[in-house]
Amino acid sequence: MFSHNSFNKHRVRELKGRNITHRGPVVYWMSRDQRATDNWALTYSILKANELKVPLSVVFALSPSFPSANLRHYDFLIKGLAEVEQKLKSKGISFNLLQGEPAEQVWKFGERAEASLIISDFDPLFIKRKWKNLLNQQINIPHHEVDAHNVVPCWYVSQKLEFGAHTIRPKIKKLLSTFLTEFPDLSLQFKNEPNPHLTRWHEVMGWLNPSNDVKPVKNFIPGEKAAHEALNDFITNRLNGYSVRRNDPTLNGQSNLSPYLHFGQLSAQRVAFEVLKSSAPEADKQALLEELIVRRELSDNFCYYNPAYSNFSGFPDWAKETHRIHRFDVREYLYTLQEFELAHTHDPLWNAAQLELMHTGKMHGYMRMYWAKKILEWTTCPEEAMRFAIYLNDKYSLDGRDPNGYTGIAWSIGGVHDRAWPERPIFGKIRYMNFDGCKRKFDVGKYIKANLR
Numbered sequence: 106m107f108s109h110n111s112f113n114k115h116r117v118r119e120l121k122g123r124n125i126t127h128r129g130p131v132v133y134w135m136s137r138d139q140r141a142t143d144n145w146a147l148t149y150s151i152l153k154a155n156e157l158k159v160p161l162s163v164v165f166a167l168s169p170s171f172p173s174a175n176l177r178h179y180d181f182l183i184k185g186l187a188e189v190e191q192k193l194k195s196k197g198i199s200f201n202l203l204q205g206e207p208a209e210q211v212w213k214f215g216e217r218a219e220a221s222l223i224i225s226d227f228d229p230l231f232i233k234r235k236w237k238n239l240l241n242q243q244i245n246i247p248h249h250e251v252d253a254h255n256v257v258p259c260w261y262v263s264q265k266l267e268f269g270a271h272t273i274r275p276k277i278k279k280l281l282s283t284f285l286t287e288f289p290d291l292s293l294q295f296k297n298e299p300n301p302h303l304t305r306w307h308e309v310m311g312w313l314n315p316s317n318d319v320k321p322v323k324n325f326i327p328g329e330k331a332a333h334e335a336l337n338d339f340i341t342n343r344l345n346g347y348s349v350r351r352n353d354p355t356l357n358g359q360s361n362l363s364p365y366l367h368f369g370q371l372s373a374q375r376v377a378f379e380v381l382k383s384s385a386p387e388a389d390k391q392a393l394l395e396e397l398i399v400r401r402e403l404s405d406n407f408c409y410y411n412p413a414y415s416n417f418s419g420f421p422d423w424a425k426e427t428h429r430i431h432r433f434d435v436r437e438y439l440y441t442l443q444e445f446e447l448a449h450t451h452d453p454l455w456n457a458a459q460l461e462l463m464h465t466g467k468m469h470g471y472m473r474m475y476w477a478k479k480i481l482e483w484t485t486c487p488e489e490a491m492r493f494a495i496y497l498n499d500k501y502s503l504d505g506r507d508p509n510g511y512t513g514i515a516w517s518i519g520g521v522h523d524r525a526w527p528e529r530p531i532f533g534k535i536r537y538m539n540f541d542g543c544k545r546k547f548d549v550g551k552y553i554k555a556n557l558r
């Protein structure tokens with residue numbers, strides 16, 4: 106039987122306090138990992154509640170002013186949470202939606218409930234770390250954090266900023282068999298009085314009143330159920346051939362799981378299990394695991410250990426130096442943020458990528474590199490390029506506002522996790538991409554046509 110001793114203690118760390126003094130429920134502050142299955146933070150919360158012989162309350166604190174969040178993001182989030190609430194209810198676990206400033210709301214909830222312990226899920230991004238610090242200043246009960254997003258916990262796999270995939274890969278591989286273990290199916294022993302009422306989700310959207318200039322998209326259905334269907338669809342129909350087809354933006358060759366992974370509606374560990382179990386060729390399985398585990402967990406490492414993950418000062422020294430030398434190179438084209446946003450550049454391929462992002466909520470992975478590098482080429486300086494790329498990515502992409510996005514943009518514009526390349530105007534030693542290179546790789550005309558509206 107899965108017990109407290111079977112839980113890998115390296116997934117957890119104490120953010121505050123040691124002694125449990127209160128006898129109220131364990132409170133799991135769900136934030137990054139918005140799912141009721143395959144969730145190590147929830148597993149740990151159930152184990153702790155059973156050990157302390159108290160009930161468990163899951164809370165989600167909804168901030169009306171989350172940076173860059175709009176109707177597209179809130180719609181995806183809220184529909185996903187409604188499903189989480191139903192699933193938790195069927196397990197006898199209460200779910201509470203808190204509305205307002207998150208740290209304050211969680212603190213007040215804990216006070217009212219006389220909570221014995223707060224458990225949260227790990228997120229390397231600045232805003233979540235700020236919320237947790239604020240909470241820790243208020244509470245006088247212990248607060249534990251569980252990395253439920255990475256297969257190997259971010260702080261455990263490495264204690265420093267990694268240079269690139271080649272330095273983190275061996276560290277992850279060494280620990281993979283220890284952490285890539287099946288999720289136990291646990292039951293809560295001491296249940297709350299069941300709350301007959303579910304959250305009135307339609308009223309929540311009214312309360313949030315998000316900016317509605319970016320509409321929800323039809324091609325991604327939110328929630329855990331849809332996430333598992335998307336995973337099955339990928340494994341059945343597209344994993345075979347993934348290693349080659351994923352690089353062609355005219356083919357539907359990627360998994361399209363990033364929105365679900367970003368919102369935590371799907372566990373990367375579950376994806377890894379299902380991929381490993383499948384009968385797809387080994388090269389395809391390994392290519393997917395490289396992106397899903399090594400590259401994704403490298404992004405968390407970058408954002409966790411580099412506080413300047415979203416700006417110029419986070420670039421490696423060689424990239425800062427090459428940008429210093431080429432800062433004043435003449436740009437043939439210069440665009441405003443609005444021209445970029447409206448896809449009004451001279452380049453139909455770039456415009457098509459921007460339109461794909463706006464209309465589908467996701468841009469093909471190969472095009473993301475081209476898109477960000479051209480923003481560097483057509484803005485006045487790398488600082489402006491970073492600002493524009495992050496603004497557009499976070500605004501339109503369902504998987505935006507994610508360590509992968511900040512890292513991918515810093516890779517494209519600031520050489521993060523990359524090496525120096527032969528020098529050329531504007532880019533200096535940053536890796537360059539151009540239209541002709543794309544033409545050699547895939548049918549550019551077909552991609553443009555598919556995204557023109």
Ligand SMILES: Cc1cc2nc3c(=O)[nH]c(=O)nc-3n(C[C@H](O)[C@H](O)[C@H](O)COP(=O)(O)OP(=O)(O)OC[C@H]3O[C@@H](n4cnc5c(N)ncnc54)[C@H](O)[C@@H]3O)c2cc1C
Binds near residue numbers: 360367477510
């Ligand atoms: C400029 C730029 C911006 C990006 N912005 C984002 C973003 O906002 N959110 C985001 O999740 N990814 C981002 N990426 C990384 C990558 O392009 C996407 O993760 C991928 O295209 C998502 O589609 P998919 O799920 O179909 O990917 P698949 O190819 O099917 O990969 C499976 C999973 O592996 C992970 N992954 C794949 N490629 C990468 C990568 N290069 N780095 C880190 N993890 C990876 C993702 O979690 C992805 O869902 C960005 C890359 C660049 C160059």
